[in-house]
Amino acid sequence: MKTLRSDWEGAILVCGKCSRKVDGFGPKKRPLAKMLRKLLGLGKGRRARMGIVETRCLGVCPKRGVVVVDTRRPDGWLVVPEGADVEAVVERLA
Ligand code: FES
Structure with a gap:
């Protein structure tokens, strides 16, 4: 088995x-994953x-x-409502 290094x-x-x-x-109206990647830098x-x-x-669903x-807090999943302020989501995740 091979291990790949990751940061x-x-x-x-x-x-x-x-x-x-x-x-x-x-x-x-971008996908949430793309917005999070951009705003979290x-x-x-x-x-x-x-x-x-x-x-x-x-x-x-x-x-x-x-x-x-x-994955750093797997005991609390988030449900982000449609059209929510992504900045607030970023603050929670940062
Ligand atoms: S569609 Fe089932 S959790 Fe997202």
Whole structure:
């Protein structure tokens, strides 16, 4: 088995299926994962400080919201309502 080095301190899992069901976030109606990556100042791939990963359905399926899991705090999942202020989400995750 091979090990790949990574600089991730944790990962933020964003339900990709929820993301497709809502209109989007911010003035340009972008997907939540993209907005979080931009506002948290994260790059892509293993060299980023933290990973943002779009997942399949996480089994919660809120109406008009997106499920987000911060792997550093796996005991408290977030449901981000459609059109919510992404800055507030970033503050919570930072
Ligand atoms: S569609 Fe996102 S949790 Fe099921």
